Amino acid sequence: MDTRAAKDRLYLAWAASAKALGSPQRLELLDVLAQGERSVEVLARETGLTLNNTSAHLKVLKAAGMVDRRKEGQFVYYRLADDSLVPVLRGIQALTRRRQAEVDQLARACIDSRDVLEPVGAAELRRRLQAGDVSLIDVRPDSEFSAGHIAGAISVPLAELERRLARIPRNRPVVAYCRGPYCVLSVEAVQRLRKRGYNARRLETGFPDWKAAGWPIEVSA
Amino acid sequence: MDTRAAKDRLYLAWAASAKALGSPQRLELLDVLAQGERSVEVLARETGLTLNNTSAHLKVLKAAGMVDRRKEGQFVYYRLADDSLVPVLRGIQALTRRRQAEVDQLARACIDSRDVLEPVGAAELRRRLQAGDVSLIDVRPDSEFSAGHIAGAISVPLAELERRLARIPRNRPVVAYCRGPYCVLSVEAVQRLRKRGYNARRLETGFPDWKAAGWPIEVSA
DNA sequence: ATATTATTCCAATATTCATTAGAATATTGG
DNA sequence: CCAATATTCTAATGAATATTGGAATAATAT
Numbered sequence: 001m002d003t004r005a006a007k008d009r010l011y012l013a014w015a016a017s018a019k020a021l022g023s024p025q026r027l028e029l030l031d032v033l034a035q036g037e038r039s040v041e042v043l044a045r046e047t048g049l050t051l052n053n054t055s056a057h058l059k060v061l062k063a064a065g066m067v068d069r070r071k072e073g074q075f076v077y078y079r080l081a082d083d084s085l086v087p088v089l090r091g092i093q094a095l096t097r098r099r100q101a102e103v104d105q106l107a108r109a110c111i112d113s114r115d116v117l118e119p120v121g122a123a124e125l126r127r128r129l130q131a132g133d134v135s136l137i138d139v140r141p142d143s144e145f146s147a148g149h150i151a152g153a154i155s156v157p158l159a160e161l162e163r164r165l166a167r168i169p170r171n172r173p174v175v176a177y178c179r180g181p182y183c184v185l186s187v188e189a190v191q192r193l194r195k196r197g198y199n200a201r202r203l204e205t206g207f208p209d210w211k212a213a214g215w216p217i218e219v220s221a
Numbered sequence: 222m223d224t225r226a227a228k229d230r231l232y233l234a235w236a237a238s239a240k241a242l243g244s245p246q247r248l249e250l251l252d253v254l255a256q257g258e259r260s261v262e263v264l265a266r267e268t269g270l271t272l273n274n275t276s277a278h279l280k281v282l283k284a285a286g287m288v289d290r291r292k293e294g295q296f297v298y299y300r301l302a303d304d305s306l307v308p309v310l311r312g313i314q315a316l317t318r319r320r321q322a323e324v325d326q327l328a329r330a331c332i333d334s335r336d337v338l339e340p341v342g343a344a345e346l347r348r349r350l351q352a353g354d355v356s357l358i359d360v361r362p363d364s365e366f367s368a369g370h371i372a373g374a375i376s377v378p379l380a381e382l383e384r385r386l387a388r389i390p391r392n393r394p395v396v397a398y399c400r401g402p403y404c405v406l407s408v409e410a411v412q413r414l415r416k417r418g419y420n421a422r423r424l425e426t427g428f429p430d431w432k433a434a435g436w437p438i439e440v441s442a
Numbered sequence: 443a444t445a446t447t448a449t450t451c452c453a454a455t456a457t458t459c460a461t462t463a464g465a466a467t468a469t470t471g472g
Numbered sequence: 473c474c475a476a477t478a479t480t481c482t483a484a485t486g487a488a489t490a491t492t493g494g495a496a497t498a499a500t501a502t
Contacts, residue, residue, distance in 0.1 A: 003405065004269070010403060011245035011252075014310075017317045019243035023460085024232035027239070031232075040479060048225070053461060055480060060459095065320030074469045074478050082319060088312040089235075095309055096238045099286030099302065182231060184224065244490085261449060274491060276450060281489095295448050295499045 020064030021092065025049060026057050033067060034086055034208035035140070035179055036147035037079035086212035090205075093182070117190050119204035120175050126215060128175075135174045139189040140207070150177065150207060151216035158185050161192055173199045180206035241285030242313065246270060247278050254288060255307055255429035256361070256400055257368035258300035307433035311426075314403070338411050340425035341396050347436060349396075356395045360410040361428070371398065371428060372437035379406050382413055394420045401427035 021027060028047045032038060038046070044054040058078055061067045068081045080086075120128075128134040129152055138145050138153040145155040156164045156176075168174055174193060178185035186202040193200035211217050242248060249268045253259060259267070265275040279299055282288045289302045301307075341349075349355040350373055359366045359374040366376040377385045377397075389395055395414060399406035407423040414421035432438050 007249070008245065011248050013317050013321060014248055014314055015243055015245040017313050018239055018248070022236050022240035022243040024229065024236040025460085027232050027235055028228070041477095050462075051479075052463080052481095056460075059480080065317075071469095071479095074476095076479060082316070084312075084316060084319070088309070088316055091305075091309040091312050092238050093235055095303070095305060096234050096286075098305065100234060246490085262447095271492075272449075273451095273493080277490075280450085292449095292499095295446095297449060 017064055017066075020060055020066055021089070023057065023060075025053070026061055027089070029054070029057055029061065030066065030080070030085065030089065031180070033078060033080050034089075035144050037070070037077045039075045039077055041075075043078065083208075083212035083214075086208045090181070090209065117187060117202050120201050121204050122210060122213065122215075125175055125203055133172065135169055135172050137168060137174060137176050137189070138207070139176050139178050139185045144179075144207075146220040148207065148211065148217055148219050150210050151218045153177070153218075156189075158189055161189060165196070168193075168198070170198065173201070175201055175203055177203035177210075178206055180208055238285055238287075241281055241287055242310070244278065244281075246274070247282055248310070250275070250278055250282065251287065251301065251306065251310065252401070254299060254301050255310075256365050258291070258298045260296045260298055262296075264299065304429075304433040304435075307429045311402070311430065338408060338423050341422050342425050343431060343434065343436075346396055346424055354393065356390055356393050358389060358395060358397050358410070359428070360397050360399050360406045365400075365428075367441040369428065369432065369438050369440050371431050372439045374398070374439075377410075379410055382410060386417070389414075389419070391419065394422070396422055396424055398424035398431075399427055401429055 021030075025047065029043055032043060032046050040051065040055055040058065043049075043058070044051045047054065049057070058067065058069075061078075062069065065081055066085060067078050070077045070079070125134070125136070129136060136150060136153040137156040138149045139156055139158045139161070140149075141157050141159075142155055145153075145157070149155070154167055156167065176186040176189040176193070178189075181204060183206055186206075190200045190202045207217075242251075246268065250264055253264060253267050261272065261276055261279065264270075264279070265272045268275065270278070279288065279290075283290065283299075286302055287306060288299045291298045291300070346355070346357070350357060357371060357374040358377040359370045360377055360379045360382070361370075362378050362380075363376055366374075366378075370376070375388055377388065397407040397410040397414070399410075402425060404427055407427075411421045411423045428438075
């Protein structure tokens, strides 16, 4: 049978993709890369892996076509090969969350406290941005904001929150966003803003999701 | 840092899910299960794996929460734990297809010939079914049709195609569907129907995708 | 009860994978 | 050219995985 051989090849290829995603280290690397391109050294630092190991995992991701590389001077910058990776990663996360809700106390506690903050969906945020009745703040570090942010957002890194309060209008609702649905920056930001009397909520997803959806973003020159 | 430990746990859990999908054998098992529940023996037969090995892989899938089991008499029937697995699998397939388009001749040839048949999208099919201006045929084996099919479809297994032609109105467009975007049954069916003068096209996806979308299905009593 | 069938468990094998350390390569700045 | 830095390559280790054959368990039929 020839269809058997064809089938085997397809399943093998698909499994190779899934296998590349089947490592906590590589998932974390991809998570960082979803924010924008990084050098190997920076990736190693942000994930806490050794340089050698980081390089090895990046090689696997490259072979699986998940990332691309660009050499500039003595640095090698990696980036996601394709924004369509983001929804696939979210799918795996959602799958895991659903089945583990009853098993993993930690994740549940983490998620529950998050739901309490009544996150804003991406589509709703987009509508309200167009209507102009909401302020949007990006609470990631300045470097990530510069590398790319949702169009119309102002940069208020969590570490600078109190110092930059003047930039945030008091009379309008505020939406804070960060790296993604499991990033804690915006949760923390919303809590602090509420303490100061703001009507604040967090975006349900994050910058990578917005970008992957093809919605308007800006890059600082 | 406590957030580091929490992060590690999340990435580990996600990786465990991805790892469960990182085997061609398990992907094929899930593909079969997406059609409906099966006993271990049937799964082994349909995938060409040994019984022992099939059982072992099912155990892995069970541990990862991908499948559930039901015992009836001496048989154990497995089924997908959650229809939301289907879009995740499709995401991985699409990812692989995109990056391999230039690499894997086989997949490309396979996909190209398929695109030529101008597949109908699921949303379009649904509209046209409601409008009543299309005939829908299910070309999977009768047993799979009985276990569940798109509401309004008539059963015309590929093997029976010529014998059941009388059931298909000649004056209306026909849409054929089967197991999914990589299943060859509907491709073959469309080609044969066109030879006989039908205005035939294939559904882009398949029954599992339709079901996972929560759209109307029927089960034969 | 006993034989049969379906499935899982267990142990052993070959294979693949993650990680580390150290060497090798390539680029930049003196 | 030389020194410093960033990255990759190679080799080696231990851990995890896939597969197989045979035994064990459970339900059914005689």
